Amino acid sequence: MxxxxxxxxxxxxxxxxxxxxxxxxxxxxxxxxxxxxxxxxxxxxxxxxxxxxxxxxxxxxxxxxxxxxxxAPPPALPVHVLLALPRPRMLARSLENIATMGVKRLTLLHTARVEKSYWQSPELQPERIEAHLRLGLEQARDTVLPTVDLQPRFKPFVEDQLPAALAGQRALLAHPGIGESCPRGLPMDQPVTLAIGPEGGFIPFEVEMLQAMGFEGIHLGERILRVETAVVSLLSRLF
Known part of the structure; x- marks a missing residue:
């Protein structure tokens, strides 16, 4: 603390x-x-x-x-993270890391490789989410709580809500084996939406939907990382 x-x-x-x-x-x-x-x-x-x-x-x-x-608290990162809902133990660590790194907008998203049982986890209770975010803020000497949005239906979210959210944003899709290597040092005045899949990655249908929305594919190399490691690695390289 x-x-x-x-x-x-x-x-x-x-x-x-x-x-x-x-x-x-x-x-x-x-x-x-x-x-x-x-x-x-x-x-x-x-x-x-x-x-x-x-x-x-x-x-x-x-x-x-x-x-x-x-x-004043430290400046926030100009990024909206779309994160496939991790398993409960990884969710706790991911929430803490996201708050520590300065993300202020997070959407937890269902994908084909996310087990439906994860959505019943007590870790998704608002008070549990806030508790993990507070731990992350205390680590970073920050005070501004991120907003967390739960989206348990992938296709309706991508088709109905995501287009408006992407206005004025650079959209990046982190997925093994597609696109270019993750860029480094993006300008802080360029808002970014960053989609991160589960450990098994997005399925081809999901990748195609996101790319059709304008997402650019990026990757971190050949190694497959745990979710909480991938989140920190991507944010560190991008900003």
Whole structure:
């Protein structure tokens, strides 16, 4: 936790915050080993970053005096990620990585090689998704939560919703063995939509549909990567 991410519900006064949840308290006690009077880096969800002084630290709560929240979070990546829904364990890590890398718009998408049972996972509950995103933000010292959209039907999404979403975007399809090597260092003023399939890749029908929408094929070489590794590798090379 490189930043203590606060939520509006943590505020008990304009300049006071009190946290009660076990995860943040455990980090303060066992990892940070914080002491009363110490000044910590904090951020307010979807707002600024600053510092707060720890006033009290007990087993069941910690109280902070907020000194300031005037600093801006790091800039977001200009990318909308379309990600084939990973298996639940990989989903958790992927959400954290996506938030850490600075993605602010994510669509989780059903594809032919995504097992239907994945859509019943407790990891898709809004509170679980937000918890993983918060971990990623705390790692990166960011405060702005990404938006996550669930699309359990591939064809209707691609035909009915995707065309409008692609307006003004460069569309890239990450798929083994097609197109060119993943480009490097794209300009930050060029919005991108990046489609990433499951570990087995998109099926030919899905590739054809996306290419018909204007997606350019890109790849990372011959090796097949795990989803969470591919996400980080692609974003790192693109931006």
């Amino acid at each position: 490189n930043l203590l991410l606060l939520a509006p519900d943590d505020l008990v006064a304009p300049d006071r915050a009190c946290i009660h949840d076990s995860r943040r308290l455990k980090h303060l006690h066992e990892v940070h080993r914080a002491a009363c009077g110490e000044t910590l880096i904090v951020g307010m969800t979807n707002a600024g970053i600053g510092r707060a002084r720890l006033l009290t630290l007990e087993k069941d709560q910690a109280v902070f005096e907020i000194l300031h929240l005037d600093d």
